[in-house]
Amino acid sequence: SPPVLFSTPMSPRNANYAIQVTLDAGKHTLRGEERIRWRNITDTPATDAWFHLYLNAFANDHTVFMTESRGQLRGDAFDKEHWGYCQVRTIALVGADGARIPLVQLFPREDHTVMRVVLPAPVPPGGEAVFEVAFEDQLPRVFARAGFAGTFNMAGQWFPKLGVFQGAKGWNCHEYHANTEFFSDFGVYDVSITVPADYVVGATGVLWQEVRHGAEKTLSFHAEDVHDFAWAAQPDFVDRTETYMGVQIRVLMQPGNRASIPRYFAAVKEDLKDYAEWIWKYPYPEITVVDPPMNGMGAGGMEYPTFITAGASPFLGKRILIPEVTVVHEFGHQYWYGMEADNEFERAWLDEGINSYYEARIMDKWYGSEKSFVDDLWGWNLGEEAQERMAYLSLPDMDPIVLDAWKYFSSRSYDAITYDKSALVLKTLENQLGRKKMDEVMRAFFMQVKFTHPDTRDFVRIVSQAAGQDLAPVLDPMLYGTGTVDFRVALVRNVPQSPPEGYDLAGSAPVLYSKGKDKKQERKGPPKAPFKESYDSTVVVERRGSLVLPVEVAIEFSDGTTRTERWNGEGRYTTWTFSGPKVVRVVADPKDLVPLDLNRLNNGWVDEGDGAVARCMTTRFRVLYQSLVAMLFNIL
Numbered sequence: 205s206p207p208v209l210f211s212t213p214m215s216p217r218n219a220n221y222a223i224q225v226t227l228d229a230g231k232h233t234l235r236g237e238e239r240i241r242w243r244n245i246t247d248t249p250a251t252d253a254w255f256h257l258y259l260n261a262f263a264n265d266h267t268v269f270m271t272e273s274r275g276q277l278r279g280d281a282f283d284k285e286h287w288g289y290c291q292v293r294t295i296a297l298v299g300a301d302g303a304r305i306p307l308v309q310l311f312p313r314e315d316h317t318v319m320r321v322v323l324p325a326p327v328p329p330g331g332e333a334v335f336e337v338a339f340e341d342q343l344p345r346v347f348a349r350a351g352f353a354g355t356f357n358m359a360g361q362w363f364p365k366l367g368v369f370q371g372a373k374g375w376n377c378h379e380y381h382a383n384t385e386f387f388s389d390f391g392v393y394d395v396s397i398t399v400p401a402d403y404v405v406g407a408t409g410v411l412w413q414e415v416r417h418g419a420e421k422t423l424s425f426h427a428e429d430v431h432d433f434a435w436a437a438q439p440d441f442v443d444r445t446e447t448y449m450g451v452q453i454r455v456l457m458q459p460g461n462r463a464s465i466p467r468y469f470a471a472v473k474e475d476l477k478d479y480a481e482w483i484w485k486y487p488y489p490e491i492t493v494v495d496p497p498m499n500g501m502g503a504g505g506m507e508y509p510t511f512i513t514a515g516a517s518p519f520l521g522k523r524i525l526i527p528e529v530t531v532v533h534e535f536g537h538q539y540w541y542g543m544e545a546d547n548e549f550e551r552a553w554l555d556e557g558i559n560s561y562y563e564a565r566i567m568d569k570w571y572g573s574e575k576s577f578v579d580d581l582w583g584w585n586l587g588e589e590a591q592e593r594m595a596y597l598s599l600p601d602m603d604p605i606v607l608d609a610w611k612y613f614s615s616r617s618y619d620a621i622t623y624d625k626s627a628l629v630l631k632t633l634e635n636q637l638g639r640k641k642m643d644e645v646m647r648a649f650f651m652q653v654k655f656t657h658p659d660t661r662d663f664v665r666i667v668s669q670a671a672g673q674d675l676a677p678v679l680d681p682m683l684y685g686t687g688t689v690d691f692r693v694a695l696v697r698n699v700p701q702s703p704p705e706g707y708d709l710a711g712s713a714p715v716l717y718s719k720g721k722d723k724k725q726e727r728k729g730p731p732k733a734p735f736k737e738s739y740d741s742t743v744v745v746e747r748r749g750s751l752v753l754p755v756e757v758a759i760e761f762s763d764g765t766t767r768t769e770r771w772n773g774e775g776r777y778t779t780w781t782f783s784g785p786k787v788v789r790v791v792a793d794p795k796d797l798v799p800l801d802l803n804r805l806n807n808g809w810v811d812e813g814d815g816a817v818a819r820c821m822t823t824r825f826r827v828l829y830q831s832l833v834a835m836l837f838n839i840l
């Protein structure tokens with residue numbers, strides 16, 4: 205019998221799956237039978253049950269997914285020679301006496317990615333329903349995450365799967381949209397996979413039994429406290445395992461990418477270490493990393509519980525850190541998606557945004573913040589934050605962060621906002637709270653919401669509690685609004701101070717001071733005091749856009765001193781005046797603490813009499829080069 209992984213359940217375990225599935229490696233079909241044990245953990249009786257049949261997104265070109273994506277996703281194009289589907293052959297409710305009550309399949313939504321059955325009797329709060337489902341999948345050619353490519357088979361979103369019952373709100377069970385990912389309840393999974401005997405299989409959970417029968421073999425996997433189950437099979441995976449911090453790391457690599465195996469292991473270890481320190485020790489006994497083939501890259505860069513897909517290529521040199529970034533990102537989803545289990549259809553920032561924030565932190569820590577994305581490619585470097593800024597700037601204000609994923613203006617907007625703006629918002633929060641406090645509030649958030657389904661309100665509430673201040677005024681405009689911010693040095697004026705001219709009224713009678721044109725003319729009044737070069741200076745910094753954020757401004761003077769002024773960002777602009785040495789340089793946000801700033805080229809002002817102009821140009825060219833690199837990546 206399967207092992208017990210956690211003697212005390214970490215999650216409610218109210219959606220449990222036992223599945224037997226057989227891969228027909230020639231036809232790329234899966235024939236399966238599943239038994240779903242579901243418990244109603246709400247206080248409302250359930251009169252029906254809703255299921256996702258995700259693979260039906262690829263059944264034809266009229267599905268919601270194909271209509272929205274127009275057959276293009278994440279740089280991959282759909283192959284119309286190889287459609288896919290998930291067909292429920294039979295579904296029955298298992299009665300208390302063991303009798304099977306056949307259920308009628310209904311399709312209430314726009315396509316067949318959502319199936320509904322009406323229950324013969326309501327399932328009361330705390331009550332259970334057991335479903336038996338026989339199904340058949342045709343895997344499409346790899347396009348969006350799942351499918352086959354040659355002998356590579358990626359089974360993701362492959363079995364009929366319950367939506368999430370939300371009590372009075374009913375079932376949360378959306379169609380499979382082009383921009384959306386998934387949402388499910390936690391449970392125990394026991395999955396037996398039958399494949400040709402020469403296939404190597406990686407899957408969610410631990411492998412506890414392998415039985416050979418004729419030309420086939422059956423592998424039994426067991427997982428606890430997860431909300432999905434994925435697996436991949438291919439005969440010639442290079443199969444490597446290492447153990448680190450008590451976790452078995454398994455890498456299933458394409459033979460041609462052997463050289464990148466150490467890069468995958470290193471990235472997983474960095475993640476395990478940093479997450480243990482910052483958030484929580486990874487609780488599962490294993491993590492599997494699958495490397496898809498070049499012609500199946502649509503399956504790459506994807507997260508499932510204790511199972512991730514990455515992406516390497518012999519053509520990607522060591523200078524472009526895509527393999528590392530991908531593994532660091534997808535592993536991070538074990539926390540932000542896996543254990544956090546937010547509704548990815550509706551609030552994707554809670555997984556993608558938080559995860560991207562940590563991705564940048566981990567990459568910066570291990571590879572250096574200036575080169576954590578591109579490391580010396582023909583002399584060019586690109587850091588993660590710079591890369592996130594480029595992506596954010598490409599479409600910064602069409603949509604807010606808190607939005608149903610399918611409602612975004614475009615997939616580009618979805619990416620720019622959900623991943624990049626969200627990560628930069630968290631970076632902004634970190635810059636305001638300090639790294640130590642940030643770690644405390646994020647740990648508090650994770651520990652309070654793990655194995656639940658948190659929403660944005662939970663995030664703001666918990667981080668406010670942990671920070672000891674109401675962060676809603678800071679966070680809400682960034683999360684719910686589309687406002688932007690651009691700090692700009694609007695004006696710098698240095699007016700030389702000079703001896704007074706005109707009447708001096710300080711004495712009993714007016715005294716005329718006159719410099720006159722005629723140098724021979726005697727000066728009236730007191731003799732000229734030795735006059736030190738001095739200026740009355742004015743500095744005006746403007747905040748463009750409707751997002752109000754505080755900013756620091758560094759003001760450098762001709763005597764070499766620098767003052768740092770702080771502005772809370774309220775009002776359209778603020779003015780500082782100084783009397784003394786000349787202002788020679790002004791930089792708004794000198795430490796880059798406002799990564800959402802739309803334009804950093806207008807953050808600086810340099811006195812033209814100063815050699816610093818050259819420095820300014822250097823900065824400008826660096827930014828331009830980085831933009832070019834970013835554009836290149838967007839085109840590729």
Ligand SMILES: [Zn+2]
Nearest residue numbers: 533537556559
């Ligand atoms: Zn992600």
